[in-house]
Amino acid sequence: MQHAGLGENKMDAFGSHAGGSGKLDSSQREQLMGQVKSQIALANAQELLQKMTDKCFKKCITKPGTSLDNSEQKCIAMCMDRYMDAWNTVSRAYNQRLQKERHR
Structure with missing residues (x-):
C-alpha cells in the first residue's frame, strides 16, 4: 500500500494541478x-418552471383537491x-440588448 507523498501534485476542482501556475x-x-x-x-x-408553477397554481387552484376539474386544467x-410567451419575449429583448451592447 502506497501513501501519497508530500511532493505529489494534487488536482483542484477544475482539474488544474495545485502546484502549477493556476x-x-x-x-x-x-x-x-x-x-x-x-x-x-x-x-x-428550473427557475422558470418553479415561478410558473407557483404563479399558475395560485391563480388557478382556489380549492386544492385530489384532482383538477376542467376549468382548473384550462x-x-x-x-x-x-x-412562457412573456418569458420568451423578455428573453429575446434581453438578448437583443446584449448584442447591441457587445457591438458598441
Missing part, C-alpha cells in the same frame, strides 16, 4: 465555460402558455 489553457477554458453555460441554462429552466394550460 492558469487554464484555451481548451480547459472552453470546457469550463461550456460547463458554466450549461449550469446557468439548467438553473434558468386555466393552468392558459396561464403556462401566457407565462
